[in-house]
Amino acid sequence: MTEIVAMPAGAVTSEAEKRGQPVWRLLLGRPTFDVGVAILLFWIICAIFGESIAPHNPLAQQLLGTNKPPSAQHWFGTDSLGRDVLSRVITGSRSILIIAPLATLLGTVLGTALGLALGYLRGIVDTVVSRVVEAVLALPAIIIIFLFVVALGVSTLNQVLIIGFIFTPLIARTVRSAVQVEGQLDYVPAARLLGERSGRMMFVEILPNVLPTVLVEFTVRLGYAIFAVATLAFLGFGVQVSTPNWGTDISASYVLLGAGYWWETLFPALAIASLIIGINLVADSIEQVLAG
Amino acid sequence: MARYLLKRVGLAIVTLFLLSVIIFFAGEVLPGNPARSILGPLAAESAVRALDHQLGVDRPLLTQYWSWITGMLHGNMGESYQYQSPVEPLLRAALANSAKLAALALIVIIPLGILGGVVAALNVGRPVDRIISLTGLSAATVPEFVSGIVVIVIFSVVLKWLPATAQAPAGSSFLTQLRYLLLPAIPLVFVLFGYIARMARAGTIEALDSDYVRTATLKGLRRQVVIWRHVLRNSLLPTITVIATQTGYLIGGLVVVETLFNYQGIGNLIYHAATAKDFPMLEAGVLTVGVIYMVATLIADVLTTLLNPRLRTGAIR
Numbered sequence: 239m240t241e242i243v244a245m246p247a248g249a250v251t252s253e254a255e256k257r258g259q260p261v262w263r264l265l266l267g268r269p270t271f272d273v274g275v276a277i278l279l280f281w282i283i284c285a286i287f288g289e290s291i292a293p294h295n296p297l298a299q300q301l302l303g304t305n306k307p308p309s310a311q312h313w314f315g316t317d318s319l320g321r322d323v324l325s326r327v328i329t330g331s332r333s334i335l336i337i338a339p340l341a342t343l344l345g346t347v348l349g350t351a352l353g354l355a356l357g358y359l360r361g362i363v364d365t366v367v368s369r370v371v372e373a374v375l376a377l378p379a380i381i382i383i384f385l386f387v388v389a390l391g392v393s394t395l396n397q398v399l400i401i402g403f404i405f406t407p408l409i410a411r412t413v414r415s416a417v418q419v420e421g422q423l424d425y426v427p428a429a430r431l432l433g434e435r436s437g438r439m440m441f442v443e444i445l446p447n448v449l450p451t452v453l454v455e456f457t458v459r460l461g462y463a464i465f466a467v468a469t470l471a472f473l474g475f476g477v478q479v480s481t482p483n484w485g486t487d488i489s490a491s492y493v494l495l496g497a498g499y500w501w502e503t504l505f506p507a508l509a510i511a512s513l514i515i516g517i518n519l520v521a522d523s524i525e526q527v528l529a530g
Numbered sequence: 531m532a533r534y535l536l537k538r539v540g541l542a543i544v545t546l547f548l549l550s551v552i553i554f555f556a557g558e559v560l561p562g563n564p565a566r567s568i569l570g571p572l573a574a575e576s577a578v579r580a581l582d583h584q585l586g587v588d589r590p591l592l593t594q595y596w597s598w599i600t601g602m603l604h605g606n607m608g609e610s611y612q613y614q615s616p617v618e619p620l621l622r623a624a625l626a627n628s629a630k631l632a633a634l635a636l637i638v639i640i641p642l643g644i645l646g647g648v649v650a651a652l653n654v655g656r657p658v659d660r661i662i663s664l665t666g667l668s669a670a671t672v673p674e675f676v677s678g679i680v681v682i683v684i685f686s687v688v689l690k691w692l693p694a695t696a697q698a699p700a701g702s703s704f705l706t707q708l709r710y711l712l713l714p715a716i717p718l719v720f721v722l723f724g725y726i727a728r729m730a731r732a733g734t735i736e737a738l739d740s741d742y743v744r745t746a747t748l749k750g751l752r753r754q755v756v757i758w759r760h761v762l763r764n765s766l767l768p769t770i771t772v773i774a775t776q777t778g779y780l781i782g783g784l785v786v787v788e789t790l791f792n793y794q795g796i797g798n799l800i801y802h803a804a805t806a807k808d809f810p811m812l813e814a815g816v817l818t819v820g821v822i823y824m825v826a827t828l829i830a831d832v833l834t835t836l837l838n839p840r841l842r843t844g845a846i847r
Contacts, residue, residue: 369548372545377549377778377816377823378778378779378785378819380782380785380786381785381816381819385556385812385816388804388805389556462671464671465673468675469675472675472789472790473785473801474805488675492675492679495679495682495683495686496686496694500683500688503679504679504680507675507680510672510673510676511676511677514668514671514672518667518668522663522664
């Protein structure tokens with residue numbers, strides 16, 4: 239019986255098994271992955287040690303030196319309160335790097351569980367849930383997210399919960415179709431004939447075989463989570479404290495673009511773009527390696 | 531065929547009903563009392579209760595839902611709390627503005643996305659393919675306000691070629707309006723490029739791999755003829771579907787772009803309704819977005835059916 243169970247597992251990690259190398263080594267051999275990880279590590283280090291790296295105090299206001307263009311002393315210039323933009327960019331990654339991964343993790347865990355259940359159990363529950371999911375998906379995710387943020391208030395926890403719950407059906411849909419493919423392989427009926435119960439079937443037999451799908455889904459969704467958190471902050475739904483935050487800083491300074499003060503807005507915007515591009519490079523590499 | 535379309539329309543109506551329920555009850559979950567937010571924190575409790583009664587928000591939820599949805603079906607969208615005037619004309623004007631912006635974005639993006647996808651597919655696995663795919667993926671996940679800022683800085687602040695706002699002065703000519711809409715359209719183009727290119731790429735690869743293309747090549751047709759006559763025609767089918775489903779994302783993008791460029795469209799309207807807790811406006815706006823999306827996907831499904839002879843003759847389904 240073990241032979242039957244082992245076969246499809248081999249089919250999943252195709253490229254890795256073919257070349258007889260562990261997945262992490264294949265990943266490290268890809269330049270896109272290395273660049274992506276380097277960008278991510280840079281921002282993670284900034285998020286943790288930001289205050290020690292930053293050349294100035296990101297909160298210190300200089301009312302005589304407001305809206306100064308980039309110079310030797312302030313590489314990225316100063317904002318409308320005379321705060322050093324470079325220091326705010328360095329320390330501004332923190333909240334986004336806390337909220338986005340937690341929200342994605344929540345959505346992935348719930349979505350995987352739901353997807354397993356829907357794909358394995360099928361029937362009336364599947365039909366009803368799929369209908370509701372489709373109704374929700376008829377709206378742009380960002381509109382639903384800010385609808386609920388307005389309703390529940392803008393705390394870090396609320397943003398994690400709302401984005402996590404919105405991701406749940408999206409991830410569930412992907413996992414569900416992967417589970418349905420697995421369900422057609424021989425090992426599923428074989429295990430069922432052995433008398434395994436549904437819970438064990440889903441989490442012990444099927445889950446390991448759809449894990450690559452789940453991992454790809456996680457990294458791709460992480461990019462969207464950062465998109466969502468940054469957009470919420472830009473729309474004024476960021477956590478309202480004086481700590482530096484890319485999206486909030488942009489929403490405070492973009493009206494000054496017309497006055498020519500581009501540095502206050504452009505540098506945080508480029509920071510967001512670089513973080514998202516880094517994650518995409520990583521996500522794309524993982525997808526290429528795991529999907530073979 | 532007729533049976534399939536009937537089933538498809540039926541499903542769309544069920545989904546719309548579910549959507550209306552979700553929107554209505556999500557609107558009611560929003561904390562904050564409408565009368566209180568209109569009258570301000572200093573108003574007397576009795577005045578608040580009187581206005582609640584006048585607005586009808588003290589009735590049972592089911593009654594409120596029923597009068598709301600029947601009103602919607604008759605084109606009566608209620609009164610906006612923040613403007614104290616009917617929602618319908620405001621929504622109509624905003625929708626017309628958004629339609630202009632969205633149309634411009636789509637006119638640019640559809641040929642560009644298809645071209646990108648087809649070029650990537652014809653060079654599958656080569657650097658060109660990887661560059662197009664990665665650019666598309668990154669452009670699709672960079673928030674619209676970020677790419678919007680970059681284009682404002684380049685074309686408006688540094689080069690001073692185009693205005694940084696989208697709203698042309700009243701009574702402007704078509705070309706002036708177009709000039710104002712050019713910059714806001716770019717972020718939308720960025721977001722959609724990746725999706726459309728990816729679908730066009732997948733469709734083209736599948737078509738290139740098919741038996742009829744092998745037959746066409748083996749009977750001695752030139753590669754260009756094979757691509758134009760056999761590959762493209764079949765690869766564009768899934769692309770039509772994805773363009774329709776992207777209308778949803780497009781409207782999501784409009785919320786951000788219209789805020790950044792200060793443009794009076796439906797995204798801006800929904801955003802301001804949400805921040806002002808203007809429930810009638812918010813619910814009508816979001817429901818309109820849902821209806822537009824459902825109609826767009828329905829049209830896409832019908833088009834796909836009409837263009838695919840196997841579905842048309844009922845060989846499948």
